[in-house]
Amino acid sequence: MQDVISFLLNGLGFAAVGLVVLQLVLSLDLYKRWKLRHLPGPPALPLLGNLPQILAKGSPAFFRECRAKYGPVFRVAFGRNWMVVVAEPDLLRQVGGKLLNHSMFRGLLGGEFAKLDDWGLVSARDDFWRKVRAAWQPAFSAPSLSGYFPLMTDCAVRLADKLEGLARRQPGQQGAGKEEEAAGKAGKAEAEGGSGGGGGSSTRVDIWRELGAMTLQVVGSTAYGVDFQAMESLPAAGTGEGGADTKPAAAPAPASSSYGRVLVQACRDVFKYSSVVYGSKYSRVGLLFPEWRPVVAILANAAPDLPFKMLKTARTHLRDACMSLIDGWKKQEASGVQDGKSKQEEQNGDANGHTAASTAGAKGDGAVSGAGAANAIGEAAAAVGTAAGGVGGLSAGSFLGLMLAARDKSTGEGLTDLQVAAQVQTFILAGYETTANALAFAVYCLATNPEAEAKLLAEIDAVLGPDRLPTEADLPRLPYTEAVFNETMRLYPPAHATNRHTDKAPMQVGPYTLPKDTTLFMSIFSAHHNTDVWPRVNDFVPERFLPESPLYPEVAARVPHAHAPFGFGSRMCIGWKFAVQEAKVALAALYQRLTFELEPGQVPLQTAVGITLSPRNGVWVRPVARRLTPRQPTTPPVGSAAK
Numbered sequence: 267m268q269d270v271i272s273f274l275l276n277g278l279g280f281a282a283v284g285l286v287v288l289q290l291v292l293s294l295d296l297y298k299r300w301k302l303r304h305l306p307g308p309p310a311l312p313l314l315g316n317l318p319q320i321l322a323k324g325s326p327a328f329f330r331e332c333r334a335k336y337g338p339v340f341r342v343a344f345g346r347n348w349m350v351v352v353a354e355p356d357l358l359r360q361v362g363g364k365l366l367n368h369s370m371f372r373g374l375l376g377g378e379f380a381k382l383d384d385w386g387l388v389s390a391r392d393d394f395w396r397k398v399r400a401a402w403q404p405a406f407s408a409p410s411l412s413g414y415f416p417l418m419t420d421c422a423v424r425l426a427d428k429l430e431g432l433a434r435r436q437p438g439q440q441g442a443g444k445e446e447e448a449a450g451k452a453g454k455a456e457a458e459g460g461s462g463g464g465g466g467s468s469t470r471v472d473i474w475r476e477l478g479a480m481t482l483q484v485v486g487s488t489a490y491g492v493d494f495q496a497m498e499s500l501p502a503a504g505t506g507e508g509g510a511d512t513k514p515a516a517a518p519a520p521a522s523s524s525y526g527r528v529l530v531q532a533c534r535d536v537f538k539y540s541s542v543v544y545g546s547k548y549s550r551v552g553l554l555f556p557e558w559r560p561v562v563a564i565l566a567n568a569a570p571d572l573p574f575k576m577l578k579t580a581r582t583h584l585r586d587a588c589m590s591l592i593d594g595w596k597k598q599e600a601s602g603v604q605d606g607k608s609k610q611e612e613q614n615g616d617a618n619g620h621t622a623a624s625t626a627g628a629k630g631d632g633a634v635s636g637a638g639a640a641n642a643i644g645e646a647a648a649a650v651g652t653a654a655g656g657v658g659g660l661s662a663g664s665f666l667g668l669m670l671a672a673r674d675k676s677t678g679e680g681l682t683d684l685q686v687a688a689q690v691q692t693f694i695l696a697g698y699e700t701t702a703n704a705l706a707f708a709v710y711c712l713a714t715n716p717e718a719e720a721k722l723l724a725e726i727d728a729v730l731g732p733d734r735l736p737t738e739a740d741l742p743r744l745p746y747t748e749a750v751f752n753e754t755m756r757l758y759p760p761a762h763a764t765n766r767h768t769d770k771a772p773m774q775v776g777p778y779t780l781p782k783d784t785t786l787f788m789s790i791f792s793a794h795h796n797t798d799v800w801p802r803v804n805d806f807v808p809e810r811f812l813p814e815s816p817l818y819p820e821v822a823a824r825v826p827h828a829h830a831p832f833g834f835g836s837r838m839c840i841g842w843k844f845a846v847q848e849a850k851v852a853l854a855a856l857y858q859r860l861t862f863e864l865e866p867g868q869v870p871l872q873t874a875v876g877i878t879l880s881p882r883n884g885v886w887v888r889p890v891a892r893r894l895t896p897r898q899p900t901t902p903p904v905g906s907a908a909k
């Protein structure tokens with residue numbers, strides 16, 4: 267009897283403690299809500315806030331509704347995190363001009379990984395951000411961008427070669443020589459390996475995945491100075507990026523597989539397992555109870571679930587790859603293995619701030635022998651270097667090389683190894699998915715707008731003809747191609763939102779004074795779908811971006827920053843010119859030789875909202891060769907990293 271009584275008392279004790287904690291949490295929420303009481307906003311549930319609506323509709327659609335109801339500035343609760351959404355171009359510009367820092371969203375991995383997160387350019391704050399942004403800048407100077415051109419063209423042409431090979435395997439497509447057939451066979455395995463999309467012929471292909479491999483090849487090779495091998499056959503579908511039907515993979519790619527493939531998978535996994543939908547349940551708990559994050563982090567690390575393990579493995583691979591290449595760099599410096607050029611000239615760039623990162627992986631110089639033999643990735647890196655015939659190892663002109671050589675102008679201080687690794691990781695993660703998503707959306711928009719597609723083909727034919735490779739001089743002669751890219755990003759901005767933090771001072775935004783320590787969610791998607799600025803808001807009209815078009819005045823008269831796919835103010839995307847150049851080269855090289863028919867069931871395209879806006883299940887197409895005669899085998903452009 268006594269046992270029963272003490273059991274009941276214990277139970278009551280726990281329940282009482284639970285109630286007190288819940289009461290405290292709810293009071294804290296009331297306080298957070300009270301601080302934003304003067305702002306309009308949708309009703310929010312206790313604890314969950316507006317998460318149910320956000321998850322059900324996706325934040326872009328939900329915020330669009332809210333904007334119509336509550337005006338351009340309103341409050342919402344992501345779980346128990348209260349934020350202020352800004353959804354009007356002029357206000358976005360003002361906020362971007364005044365506030366410097368992004369909000370800090372801490373992951374649960376802790377330790378070195380937390381430092382990697384904090385130090386990367388996207389998360390860096392105040393003076394450290396200034397120092398790091400200055401270090402990055404030469405990588406995007408005009409000479410550097412010129413230097414990237416051969417690598418970008420090479421990757422785009424390799425993709426076009428492969429897709430043309432696939433297209434020529436289809437019934438009714440003639441001219442498939444032995445080469446195309448071989449390419450077709452190689453491609454078939456990959457095309458069939460995809461998930462989702464309509465059924466049928468082996469030549470259907472998820473163009474999003476293919477473009478993702480291409481953009482990863484570009485940023486990966488530029489960052490590390492090794493042939494990233496992202497365009498080699500990808501791991502089986504289901505282990506890749508977050509399509510609705512993809513499940514967490516049972517195990518990470520083994521370290522014995524190719525260096526590039528491990529890193530490619532790692533990049534994909536970082537995106538997938540950082541998202542609310544596919545990420546660890548611990549992240550969701552952390553989102554609901556931000557004050558208990560340290561405790562949740564301890565639990566997650568002590569008893570990780572599969573998504574948490576996958577994320578940790580992926581992040582470990584990225585970190586180890588960087589650290590082993592940094593080791594290799596140091597050994598190289600110590601043994602003085604450099605080509606004839608002065609080290610200073612190569613590392614810091616020439617007088618114009620040119621870094622040779624452009625030809626990363628494309629030059630045979632600066633190869634590191636035995637780079638980072640300490641771990642499997644390091645060994646694989648060295649192997650890639652050798653396999654590629656001296657292409658690989660760490661190129662002195664890679665982005666990684668640039669970061670290692672960077673010195674603060676006033677103090678002469680460099681970055682620590684971990685700070686360098688944080689920048690390289692940021693370069694790849696920020697530059698890969700965004701560009702791939704934008705290009706995949708462009709293919710979708712063109713396939714559903716035959717008139718625009720015809721205009722694009724006419725421009726490319728007039729400038730390049732059937733088989734001339736694009737050169738840098740061609741870029742300004744492809745305005746319609748650029749307009750297609752701009753209009754695609756208006757409709758489907760890959761970075762659908764960014765954020766800022768008011769830090770220690772209150773701030774006036776429109777009619778509202780926002781308290782200090784407030785997170786502002788800056789909705790790029792809302793600005794791009796503002797009907798006051800964009801007539802025929804849901805239509806794909808590239809002409810809006812062409813000065814000679816009658817539709818141009820809309821754009822010319824638009825509120826500044828109504829079109830802001832790359833963000834605002836001093837924090838604006840540092841890689842935007844890189845992305846535009848890469849996209850124009852890719853569109854020109856692909857559409858010179860191919861068009862794409864959508865597989866059944868693709869319209870309207872399902873999108874997923876995570877860190878980026880992406881196609882939910884890929885973009886499934888059939889490539890169609892534009893000409894009967896196959897293209898002559900490509901001579902890779904200058905110093906291609908391609909094998």
Ligand code: HEM
Nearest residue numbers: 388696697700701704761764832833834837838839841845
């Ligand atoms: C279509 C492709 C891309 C889109 C749509 C895009 C979009 C954005 C946006 C919206 C931001 C936030 C700006 C803000 O907060 O105001 C951003 C930041 C950034 N992006 Fe991009 N980006 C793209 C490609 C790239 C590429 C290719 C790179 C690098 C190779 C890159 C590197 C970065 C970095 C490092 C930042 C942080 C800048 C800072 O905080 O100072 N992005 N990007």
